[in-house]
Amino acid sequence: MGIISRHWKGIAKPDEEENYINHLRQDTFPKLRGINGFIEAFILRKTTDRGVEFLIVTHWQSMEAVRQFAGEAAGVAVVPLAVQAMMVEYDEEVAHYEIVGGESRSE
Known part of the structure; x- marks a missing residue:
């Protein structure tokens, strides 16, 4: 299996961006x-009527590396309570x- 790209979305309250x-x-x-096994992470955002939508994309060498972050239920989002409040x-x-x-593009 190749590199794994993990995607999660959330809409932040405007004052919590x-x-x-x-x-x-x-x-x-x-x-x-x-x-x-973690490779890189990206923060993508766009403004919506409801707040600021974020798409967080992380790249990993394997699903095993993902599980080191997310646990065995790797498909469940890791959203700390502090983030939930935002x-x-x-x-x-x-x-x-x-x-x-x-x-x-090669330079």
Whole structure:
């Protein structure tokens, strides 16, 4: 199996946007960097009528690496209580995809 791409979405309250980004940078991402098999993470956002929608995409070397972060029920979202309080709504499950191809610009 190739690289695993893990996707999770949530809509933050408008006044919690920066708090959520700070939580990711100061709490979640340092934990991810400590997991063998973690590759990278991306924060994507767009403004909606209900708040700021975030799509968090992480890449992993294997599902075993994902389970080191998420536990045995790897399809269940990891949403700490502090983050739940920042959200209007959020996915309780995540989606995993196997990366089978792609392209990037070479410099």
